[in-house]
Amino acid sequence: MKGVRGGDLVILLATVALVAGLFALRPGGAGERAEVRVADAVVARLDLDRAGTHVVDGPLGPARLEIADGAIRFMASPCRAQRCVHSGWQRHAGQLAACVPNRMVVRVLGDDRRHDALAF
Amino acid sequence: MHQLTRILAVGLFGVGLTACGGETPVHEEQFMGLGTVVSIQLAGVDEATAEEAIAAIREDLDYIQDGWYPWRSGSLARNNMLLETGGEFTSSPGVLRLVQKARPLEEASDGLFNPTLARLTEAWGFHEEDAAGPPPDDETIAAIVEAEPSLADIETDGIRMRSDNAAVQLDFGGFAKGVAVDRAMEELSERGIDNAIVNLGGDLRGIGDRGDRPWRIGVQDPRGDGVLASLTIEGDEAIFTSGDYERGFEHDGTHYHHILDPRTGRPARGTASVTVIHDNGATADAAATALFIADTDQWPAIARAMGIEAVLRVADDGSIQMTSAMAERVTFEEAGREHQVVELP
Numbered sequence: 001m002k003g004v005r006g007g008d009l010v011i012l013l014a015t016v017a018l019v020a021g022l023f024a025l026r027p028g029g030a031g032e033r034a035e036v037r038v039a040d041a042v043v044a045r046l047d048l049d050r051a052g053t054h055v056v057d058g059p060l061g062p063a064r065l066e067i068a069d070g071a072i073r074f075m076a077s078p079c080r081a082q083r084c085v086h087s088g089w090q091r092h093a094g095q096l097a098a099c100v101p102n103r104m105v106v107r108v109l110g111d112d113r114r115h116d117a118l119a120f
Numbered sequence: 121m122h123q124l125t126r127i128l129a130v131g132l133f134g135v136g137l138t139a140c141g142g143e144t145p146v147h148e149e150q151f152m153g154l155g156t157v158v159s160i161q162l163a164g165v166d167e168a169t170a171e172e173a174i175a176a177i178r179e180d181l182d183y184i185q186d187g188w189y190p191w192r193s194g195s196l197a198r199n200n201m202l203l204e205t206g207g208e209f210t211s212s213p214g215v216l217r218l219v220q221k222a223r224p225l226e227e228a229s230d231g232l233f234n235p236t237l238a239r240l241t242e243a244w245g246f247h248e249e250d251a252a253g254p255p256p257d258d259e260t261i262a263a264i265v266e267a268e269p270s271l272a273d274i275e276t277d278g279i280r281m282r283s284d285n286a287a288v289q290l291d292f293g294g295f296a297k298g299v300a301v302d303r304a305m306e307e308l309s310e311r312g313i314d315n316a317i318v319n320l321g322g323d324l325r326g327i328g329d330r331g332d333r334p335w336r337i338g339v340q341d342p343r344g345d346g347v348l349a350s351l352t353i354e355g356d357e358a359i360f361t362s363g364d365y366e367r368g369f370e371h372d373g374t375h376y377h378h379i380l381d382p383r384t385g386r387p388a389r390g391t392a393s394v395t396v397i398h399d400n401g402a403t404a405d406a407a408a409t410a411l412f413i414a415d416t417d418q419w420p421a422i423a424r425a426m427g428i429e430a431v432l433r434v435a436d437d438g439s440i441q442m443t444s445a446m447a448e449r450v451t452f453e454e455a456g457r458e459h460q461v462v463e464l465p
Contacts, residue, residue, distance in 0.1 A: 040151045080250035081369060088345050096150075098157045098321075101249045105150065105157050115350065116161060116330060119359045119395055120322035120340035120366075 032110055034072045034090070036065065039103045048072060048108070058102035065106060072106055074099060094118070144315075144331020149174050153181035154300060155249055156321025162308070163315035163331045173311050177304045177318070184300050187214060190238045190291050191247045200238060200289045203274070203281070211281040218292055218299065219274060219281075221402060225295075226271045228425040229410035234382040236269040238291035246367060246378040247291075253371040261385035263287075294362075294379075298405025301325045301358060305401070317353070323360045323408075325401050326353035339450070342393035343438050349450040349457075351397075360404035362412035363393035364436065381413045388413040390436055396423075397430035397449065404428070416441075424464045431462075 036044040038058050046054060046067060053075060054065045061078035071091035074084040077099050084099035093110030095118065147162045147170035158181065162170045187194040195212040202209040211219075222235050238247075243260050245251040267287030274283045292299070297320045304318040305325050315328030317335055326335045334352035341348035342363050351359075368377035368387070381388040394412040398404040407428045411419045416435065420443075423431050429445040440459035442450070447461050 037150070080252040081367070083367065086365075092346075096157060096159075100152065100155055100157075103152055105152075107150065113336070115336045115338035115347065117159065117317050117319045117324050117326070117335070118322060118338045118340055118347070119324060119361050120363060120393075 033108075034067075035107050035109055037105045037107070045109075046072065056104065058099065058104045060102040063099060063102060063104055072108065073097065074106070077102060077104075146330060147171075147174075151178060153178060154185050154297060154320055156297075158321070159317075159319040160304075161317045161319075161330075161335075162313055163328070165313055165315075169311060169313070173308055173313055176307050180303055180307065181300055181320075184296060184303075187212075188218070188292055188296050190289065191242070196290055196292070199281070203283050203288055203290070204286050206282065206284060206286060208280050208282040210279055211276070213279065215290070216276065216279060216281065218295070219271060219276065219290070221299065222292070222295055222406065223271050225403060225406040225410075225426065228427070229406065229422055230425070231270060231382055232410040232413045232422060233294060233406040234270060235290055235292050235295055236271055236273070236288045237264070237380060237382060238289035239269075239287060240264045240380055240382075240385055241291050241293065241378075244376070244378070244380065245369075246293075246380075249367075251367060251369050251378070253369040253376060255371060255376055255386075265383070265385040294409040295402060295405050297321070297323045298358065298360065298400075298402035301401035305356070323358075323401075323405065325356070325358040327356040329353070339395050339432065340393075341453075342434050347453050348434070349432065349452045351449045351451070354449075355399075357397055357399050358401040358404040359395065359397050360401070360408040361393055361395040362391075362408040364391065364412075365393070379409060379412050390416060392434040392436045392438070394419075394434075395432040395446075396428050397446070398428055420462055420464050429464065 032048055034046045034048055035042055036056050048067055048070045051068045055062045063074060064076040066073055066075040071089040073089045074097055077084050079099050079101040084097055087097040090097050090108050093108050093113045094115055096105055096107040098105045144164045147165055150157060150159045160174050188196050190196045190200050195215055199211055199215045225233050241247050243256040264287055269285055269287040273285035273288045301318050301320055308316050317324055317326040329335060337351050337359055338347035339349045342365055362379055364377040368375055377387045379388050391412045394408050396404050396407045407426045410422055414422045430443060432442045432446050434440050441462050442459060443464055444461050
């Protein structure tokens with residue numbers, strides 16, 4: 001590369017490293033993490049890449065959340081109607097499942113939202 | 121500066137803007153309100169203004185929940201007790217305004233939007249967040265349906281109110297979210313906030329844009345896991361949906377949802393979901409309920425009478441109908457998704 005000096009090379013390498021770092025730290029790929037709130041307070045942030053189950057306590061009792069294939073769902077809940085369980089898997093940034101009687105909300109985080117809001 | 125260094129410096133600056141948020145800041149907050157999850161997004165607003173506006177909306181939603189829920193000891197509960205006596209009484213200004221606002225919508229919907237069915241709602245257990253059945257017996261349902269409660273039975277004179285029909289018990293469950301979202305938008309407007317979404321558990325009103333792009337809305341597939349169709353907010357509009365997958369319970373293998381047909385006293389059958397767009401939340405809310413209940417050949421006339429042009433209706437067999445005004449707005453997730461475009465009369 002004509003005209004490139006040693007100092008330039010250092011700057012080039014530093015720049016590449018910085019750019020790579022910025023992209024790596026860029027907030028949100030869709031559906032990377034989920035936030036669990038109980039009575040409006042954040043009680044857990046869960047990595048959707050790590051399959052498994054988590055027990056979260058709410059005013060009615062413990063709910064069991066399941067993570068698999070980059071998605072999260074209410075697996076079991078102490079509420080009577082089980083609407084939260086029936087709402088199924090939440091995968092995309094901005095999607096949420098809620099158990100109103102147990103005051104628990106699970107929301108998928110991420111800035112790469114395809115939709116700002118869901119109408120349902 | 122050496123040329124390469126300059127190029128790299130300029131390139132790095134550009135990436136920094138993208139990565140570090142060259143986009144309009146969006147303040148987002150979620151909380152429980154009106155028995156659902158409330159989500160508010162405000163674009164291009166400083167934190168202090170955003171937090172103040174959201175606190176005011178939250179306070180108003182709490183007020184609505186306490187006052188307009190007929191099974192709590194608020195103004196609507198008191199109003200219902202007095203209606204039952206048959207005598208004349210002084211209504212609260214808030215309840216009176218709701219009745220006046222709902223009256224033309226009930227008439228235009230041919231009675232399919234009927235906010236006087238609190239007894240029926242209670243008989244089915246849908247006044248509780250956790251309705252679990254079983255369904256009420258036939259006699260209980262028949263007694264309410266045969267009494268034909270309606271807003272037309274309520275006489276008002278100034279702030280005085282009375283009804284001859286003891287079955288008339290107000291329940292604004294199919295209306296309160298619409299009124300609430302309109303009030304929230306007024307609150308934002310008064311503070312000069314004109315780029316926002318207020319989403320009350322899937323029923324929303326949006327205004328303006330997200331700064332760098334329009335607000336994008338996904339309409340949930342009533343028979344699938346994800347999004348059926350997408351659209352963007354244009355100007356200031358409310359998008360309301362009634363679906364059979366919302367509140368309800370299973371009993372003896374049958375799903376009973378909470379949208380009750382005033383003609384039968386039972387969950388309306390034939391529709392999976394109806395989504396409407398209108399510039400007013402209260403009208404959109406009432407219309408989504410009425411059009412959900414309406415029969416397949418009846419809904420276009422009801423939509424026209426209620427002033428709704430954009431309607432997306434998914435029947436319980438999964439078939440899709442929509443008006444041409446809605447067809448111009450939505451993009452299906454699944455390219456080429458079969459649907460019928462219906463012209464309003």
